[in-house]
Each structure stands twice: as structure tokens, then as C-alpha cells.
Amino acid sequence: MILSPGASVASLLPLAATSVVALLAYLLAGLGRQADWRGGALVIGWVAHAFAIVVHGVGVGEPAPGARFGFAPALSVTLWLVLAVYAIESRFVPIAGVRRTLALLGAGAVSLALLFPGELRAHGGSPWAPLHWVLGIASYGLFGAALLHAALLRRAEQRLRGKPVAGEALPAPDALPLLRLETLTFRFVGAGFAVLSATLLLGWWFADPWRWDHKAVFSVLAWAVFAALLAGRRAFGWRGHLATRWLYVGALLLLLAYVGSRFVIEVLLLRGTTQ
Structure with a gap:
């Protein structure tokens, strides 16, 4: 994990915990061989990804009130939104052949946000x-x-x-x-x-x-x-x-x-x- 100015290992533990769960679930959804597991793993990854975004957004574990911003958190939220669109739309219309790709992109976005958590900006x-x-x-x-x-x-x-x-x-x-x-x-x-x-x-x-x-x-x-x-x-x-x-x-x-x-x-x- 690449620490930004003012960041400590302890302050980033909540982000790391939720991100690792999301990463493992996405990898299982993208690379797993059991079709029955992949759908559930994608849902688990998406939910854990949401918790990681909340940790970023409200500054959980940070020494001062604020939120982290940066290129990787922005990409992370973007991929989460695209996955949300896919999850909703796939219930009503057939969207085949993209689940694995989206899962692996989600894993990449979560990994980037974990490696580059961004800059802490105080509320104000x-x-x-x-x-x-x-x-x-x-x-x-x-x-x-x-x-x-x-x-x-x-x-x-x-x-x-x-x-x-x-x-x-x-x-x-x-x-x-x-x-x-x-x-x-x-x-x-x-x-x-x-x-x-x-x-x-x-x-x-x-x-x-x-x-x-x-x-x-x-x-x-x-x-x-x-x-x-x-x-x-x-x-x-x-x-x-x-x-x-x-x-x-x-x-x-x-x-x-x-x-x-x-x-x-x-x-x-x-x-x-x-x-």
C-alpha cells in the first residue's frame, strides 16, 4: 500500500479489510470455474466494494474528519456504478458475456484504490x-x-x-x-x-x-x-x-x-x- 501524506497504516486498516474482501470476491467471480459461485461472488464483491467506498467517503479510521480523493478512488466508484447498472439491467434484459470482464475490472479498480488511497481532505x-x-x-x-x-x-x-x-x-x-x-x-x-x-x-x-x-x-x-x-x-x-x-x-x-x-x-x- 502506498501511503499518501498524512496517512498511517492504522488509519487505512478499515479500507484494507473491505478492499481485500471485495478483491477476493471479484477474482473468484472473474476466474472461478464454478458457474454457481461466480454470480454470488460478484454480489459479495460489489457489496464489499460499496463498504470500501463508504470508508473512503466518510473517512473511517482517519485521524481527522475528512474524505480521501484521488484518481484511484474515482475509478473505483466509477466501476462500482457500472457494476450497479449491470446488476439492475441484467435482471430485465439479457446481457451476456461481460460478467467476467466486469468482475476483473472491479478487482483492478479495488486494487488501485488500495494501493493509491488518495489524499485526505478535511471537511470544509x-x-x-x-x-x-x-x-x-x-x-x-x-x-x-x-x-x-x-x-x-x-x-x-x-x-x-x-x-x-x-x-x-x-x-x-x-x-x-x-x-x-x-x-x-x-x-x-x-x-x-x-x-x-x-x-x-x-x-x-x-x-x-x-x-x-x-x-x-x-x-x-x-x-x-x-x-x-x-x-x-x-x-x-x-x-x-x-x-x-x-x-x-x-x-x-x-x-x-x-x-x-x-x-x-x-x-x-x-x-x-x-x-
Whole structure:
């Protein structure tokens, strides 16, 4: 575990305990051979993952009131939200061939959050800051769900054209129809765009003064790409590879806005100062 400034081994024990349970459960869900175990293991991992996120969010075990922020906790919450979408949606519509991948991604996210727990920030400052952070992470989760559906859409298109599909193939009889997948993809894009818009408006409103730093620039660029994608789909019927390319570009810019900048600060520059 890589300790951040002000962190102690004792203060990170609650995070370590919940993270290890989540990690083992995710690995069992992703690598286990017994199909009956994998579903239950994924649920256990998701619940333990939620406890680890709460430990981060409320600062359990920390010497002072506060919460830990950083690139790894942000990725951890994002993957947890994507798994939540998968868990809910899979109860109503068939989503095959992604459980193992999501379980292994969850294991990776939990491991990163354990290795890089982030910087402890004391409670205080603007009362709108927590809402701003929650909305920002929610937009990450919604766009993550959109990317998941875009990947499923691409695999379904490859199967329909008779092309080989890398990894575990989607069972054709149980696969979602292409139009349904496309509709779900853009519903998540639209929801993510609305939440991202609220995040930027809230940040602009309570920031004094507003700074055009790396996070702001990349966030606004991502917002512009998603706005162009939704406008292009409505006006010109964008779909297929053209639409997914715009989605990938916007998601990459959004990832660079917070996760990328914090990764550079925390890992490459080895700094824990608030940016």
C-alpha cells in the first residue's frame, strides 16, 4: 500500500479489510470455474466494494474528519456504478458475456484504490463541493455504462456480420437486439451529458474565482464532444462507428479531466497537494 501524506497504516486498516474482501470476491467471480459461485461472488464483491467506498467517503479510521480523493478512488466508484447498472439491467434484459470482464475490472479498480488511497481532505470549504464531486463521479459512471453498451453493440455487430469476436462470445439467442443496444447506449450518453452539465454549472457557480486549469479545460472539451454527438445523432442520425468514435473521444477527454490529472500528480510527480 502506498501511503499518501498524512496517512498511517492504522488509519487505512478499515479500507484494507473491505478492499481485500471485495478483491477476493471479484477474482473468484472473474476466474472461478464454478458457474454457481461466480454470480454470488460478484454480489459479495460489489457489496464489499460499496463498504470500501463508504470508508473512503466518510473517512473511517482517519485521524481527522475528512474524505480521501484521488484518481484511484474515482475509478473505483466509477466501476462500482457500472457494476450497479449491470446488476439492475441484467435482471430485465439479457446481457451476456461481460460478467467476467466486469468482475476483473472491479478487482483492478479495488486494487488501485488500495494501493493509491488518495489524499485526505478535511471537511470544509464550499458546502456545494461534495455535491459537485458526487455529480462528477455520477457522470463518470453513466458514461462508463454507455461505453459498456457501445462495446456490446460492437460485438453484436461483429457477430451479425460473421466476424470472429475476441474473448467470450455473446450467445446469439440471448443477445440484445442491435437497436435496443443502440438506444440504451445513447440513453446513458444523454443522462451522462445532463449530469456533466450540472456538474460544470455547479462548479462554475461556487468557484471563486473560476480557473481554467487542466480539469476545467478537459471537462469542457468533453462536454463539447458529447454535445456534438447528441446533436449529430438528432440532426443527422449519427450511428455505428461514427457515433462510437465520438463517444470514445469524449470519454477519453473526461477521463483525463480528473483521473488523468490526479494520476500525474499522485503517481508521476509524487505529490499530494490539492489541485
